[in-house]
Amino acid sequence: MTNNVSSKIKNISTLEYKEKEFEYWGPTPDEARKIMVNKSHGLRDKRHTLKDAVAKFIKDGINIGIGGFVNTRVPVAIIHEIIRHGAKDLTLSFQSNSICPELLAGAMILDPDRVSIKRVELAWWGYEIIGIAPMVRYLTTNGMIEMDDYTNYGMSARFKAAAMGIPFIPVRDHGGSDMELINRGKMIECPFSGKNVYLLPACHPDVGIVHTTAADMYGNARIFGAHCTCPEIAMAATYTIMTTEKVIPTENIRSYPNLTEIPYPAVDTVTEVPFGATPGASYGNYWFDMDHLKMFRSLCEDFRKTGNKEGLQKYYDEYIFSCQTFDETLEKIGYKALKDLKDLDGGQPIILT
């Protein structure tokens, strides 16, 4: 980004990159505000099937904000439904994620007329201990998607700014790194201290997708374990699709309102999907399924190395396209595997009453 104030990054950078003109990759703060103002803000029963929710809100060309963090509380059931539904030219925004963008990228490899990713604004895309994500390597090294790199705090702060209803947020990172040159943030001089500070634009996804520990039928949601950036994403998005491990009575929400991390006006649809983050983890319910993640990752890696799509196609046919709902996917994963994952969580305490 060209401006008068900058760090000294150009003294050391060797990077070749295309200068970006600033544009919002999703609704502007004004557009996002207008959509929220025009919604009904009543306590309505928002329970829908996931199929209906996705059909209503997922359109070609939108920005999807993905909740969870790497392998934790990742909204996998929603991603499966989006793949079945189909959506092209997507922008994805998230801090760190593993299987959600990989599943969408794999769907793009198999049939770009059904699912395609145009660009991604992110901090990290990989599986941590399980390895680097093959699909991001494939898509980027072949120049098939545009990337916009931030730090984990940067992306989280961008969602937070949007959730706060402010157009940008000053942060203390990105400056002096190559991210300052290639992302859509901007260095300015602080009008009060006169010192350099980096500004990031708010990120309002068109649709936020999050999986929560428990929620009532209106969308008031509790999250146990790390919140990741789920409250901010849900509140930043113009529409939010939520799956939850368990729908609980509103009286329970009203007994402990301090436990509500996502308030009902931020949520447009709620679907109860136990194990909705599998093969990711959900604190208090189940641990992540390392074997399944490894299996899927190895199919992606095989494709990246050989160009052969057969294994991938088989996976998508088996776990996504031959299933009407996520319950059918879970049946294929099997009771024993799910029970083992539940035991691996160790029964960490969550409050549902």
Place this chain on the structure above:
Amino acid sequence: MSEYTPFEMIAYTGSRVLEDEKIVFVGTGLPIIAAMHAQLTHAPNLYMIYEAGSMAPILEMGMPLSVGDTRAARKACYLKGLCAVFEITQRGYADYAFIGGAQVDMYGNICSTIEGHNYDQPNIRFPGSGGAGAMAANCEKTIAIMALEKRRFVKKLDFVTSIGFGDGAGDYREKAGVMGSGPYRVITNQALFGFDQETKRMKLLEVKPGRTPQDIQDLVDFELIIPPDVKEMAEPTDEDLRLLRDVIDAEGYFLKRVIKK
């Protein structure tokens, strides 16, 4: 003295560098192992921050395999989200950032985004900054941890992901708008590095027994500062190895890996 692997040496050295009564912001793998070892030995009052949102957890479910692992949230003192933990680094609560990376240069800048000079079509895409860029900017001191290999200790980074001392100018970090004081240690299996206060350049502090400073220079693509008083690195005792192998990483997720040739 038992035989130890390169990763065990890195984890042990990482532990030695950490002090008691401090807060360390850890990345997945060796940083977690080093911090757990420090807690079990000389630094019982050292606490960790995990970037998905956990502060000072009790790791009674075993070693977290990810900084978002539900195990890392167990019995934490404070458990919110990414915004919360990174904001407290900006505020000055975190003493150490403990990060890895693909490449490091003489000023402690680190790359974990791409290999190749073209951002839009790199030779290899790595996962990206994740928390590392923010940790290196705002935790007070940055500790980098990586295997000592010439392809990693480079003259020029392909992409500066995590800020170090930039071009070595005294005001580089200030102009970048970041808060932390910058690179503190670089930990490898064969040497421990620090940084020269004046020039901000990487300086050899300790070498593995049996190696000379020249052996270390041969594995680094830029010129190191080699002071006359380079020490020998301490080696893990049998008890240290027992803690690492049987208590901390009993499954060998990280410590049993081999360094690629």
